[in-house]
Amino acid sequence: MREQICKLVAEKLPELAGVVALRQTAVGTAPYLFREGDDLSQLVLEPRYPLPSVVSMLQKRYPEARFGVVARGCDARALVEMAKRNQIDPERLYLVGFTCSAEQAAECYCAAPAPDTAGWPQAMVVGVPVAGAPPNPLVAQYEEMSLAERRAFWQQQFAKCIKCYGCRNICPECFCEACALEDPLWVEAGMLAPPFPMFHLVRAMHMASRCVACRQCELVCPAHIPLTVLYDLMRRDIGELLGYEPGADIAAAPPLSLTLADGMVHGQDQLL
Amino acid sequence: MQYENVRTTCIYCGCGCAINLQVLDGEIVGVFPDPQHPISRGSLCIKGWNVASFVRHPDRLATPLVRQGEGFREASWDEALQLVAERMGAIYAASGPQSIGFLASAKCTNEENYLLQKLARTIVRTNNIDHCARL
Numbered sequence: 156m157r158e159q160i161c162k163l164v165a166e167k168l169p170e171l172a173g174v175v176a177l178r179q180t181a182v183g184t185a186p187y188l189f190r191e192g193d194d195l196s197q198l199v200l201e202p203r204y205p206l207p208s209v210v211s212m213l214q215k216r217y218p219e220a221r222f223g224v225v226a227r228g229c230d231a232r233a234l235v236e237m238a239k240r241n242q243i244d245p246e247r248l249y250l251v252g253f254t255c256s257a258e259q260a261a262e263c264y265c266a267a268p269a270p271d272t273a274g275w276p277q278a279m280v281v282g283v284p285v286a287g288a289p290p291n292p293l294v295a296q297y298e299e300m301s302l303a304e305r306r307a308f309w310q311q312q313f314a315k316c317i318k319c320y321g322c323r324n325i326c327p328e329c330f331c332e333a334c335a336l337e338d339p340l341w342v343e344a345g346m347l348a349p350p351f352p353m354f355h356l357v358r359a360m361h362m363a364s365r366c367v368a369c370r371q372c373e374l375v376c377p378a379h380i381p382l383t384v385l386y387d388l389m390r391r392d393i394g395e396l397l398g399y400e401p402g403a404d405i406a407a408a409p410p411l412s413l414t415l416a417d418g419m420v421h422g423q424d425q426l427l
Numbered sequence: 428m429q430y431e432n433v434r435t436t437c438i439y440c441g442c443g444c445a446i447n448l449q450v451l452d453g454e455i456v457g458v459f460p461d462p463q464h465p466i467s468r469g470s471l472c473i474k475g476w477n478v479a480s481f482v483r484h485p486d487r488l489a490t491p492l493v494r495q496g497e498g499f500r501e502a503s504w505d506e507a508l509q510l511v512a513e514r515m516g517a518i519y520a521a522s523g524p525q526s527i528g529f530l531a532s533a534k535c536t537n538e539e540n541y542l543l544q545k546l547a548r549t550i551v552r553t554n555n556i557d558h559c560a561r562l
Contacts, residue, residue: 171430183461185432185447202462202469209449213430216451220428319473321460375460377470 160225163193163251167223167274170250174223175209177201188213188222200225200253207233207327208359212243223249229263229369231270231278232402233327236365242330245276254282262290263289266382266402274405293384309385313355315378316348322372322382323358328365334360334415343408359385360423364393364411428452432459438534439474440560442466448479455479519551528555 168191170353178187179199186209189198210224212351226234231252237243252270260268266414300308323329323336335341335357342357343350373383393399397410432447444467449457458479462469491507492499502510518526529547530532531540540558547556 173430175430178431180434182434183445183447183463185434185461186430186449186461187432188428188430190428204459204462209430212451212456217428317472319471319476321476323462324458325475374462375469375471377472387520 157200158283160186160200160251160253161198163279163281164189164223165195165250166227167251170221171223172217172220173213173219174225174249174251175213176225177206177252178203178423194319200227203227203371205327205369206230207237207243210234210248211327213238214243214247221247223251223409225251225253226270226402227253227255228265228268228270228366229402230327231272232267232367233369234373234410235275235402235405236328236367237330238405240328241331241368245405247251248277249277250275250276251282254280257285257288258287259290263368264288265368265370266290268319272402280394291381291383291387293381296385297388300417307311309355310351312380313351314348315380317378318347318349319352319377320378321375325371325375326362327369327371328362328367335387335416355380355382357383359389362386363389364399364409365401366390400405434461437471437478439468439472440533444475446469446471446475446478451524453473455482489558523550524553525555527551527553528557528558529553530557532559534559 161246164176168174168189173188173190175186175188177199178186179188180197184199184202186204186206189195206224206226207230210222212227213271214221223295224230224234231250234243234245234250235249250270250272254270255263255265259265264285265373268287269282270278270280272278272280296306297308323334336354342354346366349355366389368383368387368390370383372386374383376382390401393401393410399407399410401409430449430451433450434445436537437444437446445461446465447459447461448455449459458471458476460467460469460471460474467475491502493502493507493510498541510532529543531543541554544556547553
């Protein structure tokens with residue numbers, strides 16, 4: 156699969172400003188912008204980094220340039236939600252998608268381990284898609300709990316938080332310049348663990364209709380808080396109540412995007 | 428146009444977490460933790476996440492400062508080191524080795540801290556050496 160991707164990247168590089176992917180060197184592996192003439196033998200697919208955030212930064216810095224990105228299923232979903240919120244321009248992005256293995260999907264409890272390129276302007280997927288993995292068993296356990304037990308569960312989990320903001324920093328969908336988590340109106344400053352439950356629930360609310368289940372927040376958390384239990388249930392509710400699946404369809408407008416104009420609240424029908 | 432990650436080690440404490448400095452066209456634009464690092468394993472604390480913010484901070488001292496009256500004036504490294512050597516030598520001559528103390532830093536490498544305690548113990552002959560984490 157890696158060879159196929161490198162071949163595709165090599166073919167596309169002459170017409171792109173560069174391709175965002177992972178580069179492995181003697182000191183480690185990290186995101187890199189491969190340009191024409193670069194050594195593609197250094198291009199690797201593991202581990203996982205939030206490459207969509209790198210694409211967004213590059214596109215904003217170079218508003219005319221066309222880039223490529225080597226993306227797995229969750230990266231592609233993240234890019235879809237970012238496109239809807241003007242954080243990337245899909246017209247200036249070539250998506251080199253690849254499928255995760257069944258083992259990788261199981262590790263991430265991933266329901267959609269292959270990029271969906273339907274509606275994506277320019278894309279190619281390498282590899283044979285595997286079936287989605289079963290959901291995180293902790294979600295089912297959590298749903299067995301009473302309200303009091305759920306509260307106690309989160310109290311215990313959130314008490315471990317060292318307020319590193321890693322969940323926010325790593326999240327491809329967290330791109331606001333002013334963050335509610337740094338606003339004393341919502342989160343009292345100087346408290347460790349942060350005040351229960353505002354810090355984590357404010358973030359959870361902001362993830363509604365945005366979270367694409369990439370699990371980066373959970374992987375980056377030094378306190379091992381099972382954040383995706385919260386976000387998985389949020390995704391389920393958004394699906395059931397509003398019929399929306401974040402990251403699935405690039406043409407579907409996000410249900411919670413409202414605009415205030417002429418003294419009226421306008422919903423998605425006005426947006427697109 | 429160049430975007431890369433430069434691998435280094437967080438300087439804020441002794442844990443030794445790996446950080447990737449995101450560098451776009453020669454400018455540090457962000458930090459990524461490293462999921463494959465055996466110590467930090469993809470996590471950072473709030474200081475590590477913000478470790479790059481001081482690199483080009485306007486408050487950062489870029490040159491030695493020498494006290495002058497109520498304020499400071501900029502000085503060259505040669506002048507500053509000469510001044511420290513002279514003053515420390517005078518204090519040493521007047522009051523002996525126990526009148527002098529050294530403070531090492533977590534922001535230096537182990538090797539640099541080793542050299543500082545070597546200076547303290549063998550040249551100045553004092554055990555008055557401590558670490559910035561206990562300031």
